[in-house]
Structures are given as structure tokens and as C-alpha cells.
Amino acid sequence: MFAPYFFFLLILAYLYPAEAHPRPRIPPNKVKTHSHSRRLQPAEISAPSLAPNLTAQLSSLPFDLGPSLPPARNTSLTQLSREEIPSRCLAFFNAPGSTSATTECVDTPEANGTLQLTAWDVTYEDCGALQPWRICHCGQAEMSLDTAIDRLARVPVGLRRFVGLVMVQPLNPLGDDPSDNTPRAYTELESGEIHFFGDAQVDTWVHESSHAFDFSNYSSPISNSTGWQSAIAADTCTTDTYAQSNRIEDFAQMTVTLVYALLHSNHTPPGLTVSCMQNQFDFVQGLAAYAPEMLFGNTCDLGDEDGEGNGARHTEAPATLDATRTFSIVPLDPSSTAIKTEERARNGERGNQSRFSWAMYSIGLLLLYVGN
Numbered sequence: 001m002f003a004p005y006f007f008f009l010l011i012l013a014y015l016y017p018a019e020a021h022p023r024p025r026i027p028p029n030k031v032k033t034h035s036h037s038r039r040l041q042p043a044e045i046s047a048p049s050l051a052p053n054l055t056a057q058l059s060s061l062p063f064d065l066g067p068s069l070p071p072a073r074n075t076s077l078t079q080l081s082r083e084e085i086p087s088r089c090l091a092f093f094n095a096p097g098s099t100s101a102t103t104e105c106v107d108t109p110e111a112n113g114t115l116q117l118t119a120w121d122v123t124y125e126d127c128g129a130l131q132p133w134r135i136c137h138c139g140q141a142e143m144s145l146d147t148a149i150d151r152l153a154r155v156p157v158g159l160r161r162f163v164g165l166v167m168v169q170p171l172n173p174l175g176d177d178p179s180d181n182t183p184r185a186y187t188e189l190e191s192g193e194i195h196f197f198g199d200a201q202v203d204t205w206v207h208e209s210s211h212a213f214d215f216s217n218y219s220s221p222i223s224n225s226t227g228w229q230s231a232i233a234a235d236t237c238t239t240d241t242y243a244q245s246n247r248i249e250d251f252a253q254m255t256v257t258l259v260y261a262l263l264h265s266n267h268t269p270p271g272l273t274v275s276c277m278q279n280q281f282d283f284v285q286g287l288a289a290y291a292p293e294m295l296f297g298n299t300c301d302l303g304d305e306d307g308e309g310n311g312a313r314h315t316e317a318p319a320t321l322d323a324t325r326t327f328s329i330v331p332l333d334p335s336s337t338a339i340k341t342e343e344r345a346r347n348g349e350r351g352n353q354s355r356f357s358w359a360m361y362s363i364g365l366l367l368l369y370v371g372n
């Protein structure tokens, strides 16, 4: 007579295997301390802090999405001529000795007539045939052009398609604050233009890209929607201290957390529990643009019938897409032999779908057994 209960326990053990695998501990040197300083825009000046209504679970998000996100191969890279360098990039570029508040990159006398500022058009295997991404790279930037191309390539195409002009700048162009060594970035919300300073990691790229998505319908940003604000009001915590800044940063950090969860069989990052931020997590997870097949769909030609993706800036897919490009679900504990048979999510298909189906089938069997 105990057989059904034993069977049920077996199903529970299968559904929640993480309890059997201790969460990987992040070594101290892997804890990132990046920040996302950004220029305040009129739309967000009035956005109030979420503290103390929402407590921060962590001081910062303790993971790097980079290794979990395979880069899309870049299919073309073209340098723009000096005359073609976008005026927006020149607006932040100045002669030596300039102290302009907008200076983010400074020319150097030793460059012998070669500008420190270069501009490039890049396309990827999943997007950009007619609308390349444009990257302005400052010669003194800590992040090389190759690294910037790779990091942009790792931003899921469903978010990358919203990114406007990208600028890669040095941490301290004027040399006036050598202690300023924290990589950071900001996004011009209306244009989706992103400025990176220093060696900003992939989760910063995802964070900023989500700002570009959030404000892609500039007059009606998602982070200003009733749904998002209601979710915040119904919860008691958020991810980290930076997310407490306001509902816009909260949306961006929740996006980074969702991308982590989608890549890790729906497990949240170490140190984060969902229950106290369930409404916010459910909100971002419910966005059509954040469905795995949209985020990781291997193409930027996504249709977007619901209108959410209307502001995408890159929607032209190449004529031929690599249908074999897949995203792996990353094991929670890389040292565990139990999860060596890595589940693969083809084009974003939920990797734990088969596990869920198996469990539902088992529950069905259990009900049949009990019913008899």
C-alpha cells in the first residue's frame, strides 16, 4: 500500500535533483564588482528607488554569463572610412588636453595622423545581413575590438537585435582618475546606443541590451508598465543592490537573472531564491520576447506579432541560417558526473521539457495506480 507514495517520492527526487548537488561556490576572484553607471534620462529621473520596499538578496550578481552563451560567428567586418565615422562617436572623441564633459576617447599625438577612434560594421551568422551593428572603438580602450565583437555575439539574438550604436571606450580617457578601474556601461534609452568603459563582461552587455529592449517603444517602456510595477509592489525582494536603484535597473537585472535561469535548467543563480521576487520573475519570463525560442532562436527575423519587438533595430536574417547552432543547458555542478549527459536545447527549446514530460507521465501512471 506504500508503493504509490514511494513512487511519488521518486518523482519529486527526479524533479528537484539540485538538492542532491551542492550549488557551485564562486571563488572570491570570480565575484564581479562591475557597476552599470548610466546617464540619467528624463524618462527615468522620476523613477524612485525600490529600497527599502524590496530588499536586495545579493550585493551584486555573482556570475558571468559569457561561458554559457556561445558566440554567433561574425560573418563580415568592415572598417568605415574616416569620413564615415558616425557623428555620435565623434561627439565623444576629443583632441588631447580636452576636458569636455562628453570626452570618452582622446586622440593621441603619437598616433601620427591615424585616429584613435575607428568605426566598424559587423554582421553575424544569425542577423545583420542588411543592418550591420556599428561599433566605434577607441584605441585606448581596455576591451579590444575582437573582444567587443565576441561579447556582442554572445548576447542572445532576441536581445541583440535591439542594440543600437556601440561604443567601446577606455575607463579613464582623461587620466584624471587613475583609481577609476571599474568596468561600466550606460545606454542612451531612445536610440539603444550603448557605451562600454573598460573590460565589461557579457552580463553587462546583456544588462544594457535589455535597456535597449525595454525602451524600444520609447514612449511606453516595459519597465513603466502597470504589469511590471504591480509585480514590484507585490514582491518583497529583488536580485541585488543595483536592481534596487529603480524599476528600470530592476528590469535589467531580472533579465540577466532570467537568461541565467534559462541556460541552467530553470535554476536561479547561486544565492538567489525566487519566492520573494516571484512576481517580477514571472513577469519577465512571461514576455513574448523572452521566450527561449525568441531569445535563442538563431535568427533576428522574428515577426513579433504581439508588438513587443516592434522596436528591434536589426531584423534582417542572412539568407542561410545555420540550423545546427544550438544552446547547451549548462550543468549546475560541472564536477558532477550525474549530469554528464548534457541536455541540449535546440534553438532555445526548453531543455527540461523532457524531464517535465517524463514526470507528468509518471504522475499519470501514479494516478492510474491509485485509481485502481
Ligand SMILES: [Zn+2]
Residues within 6 Å of the ligand: 036, 038, 207, 208, 211, 248, 249, 252
Ligand atoms: Zn542599467
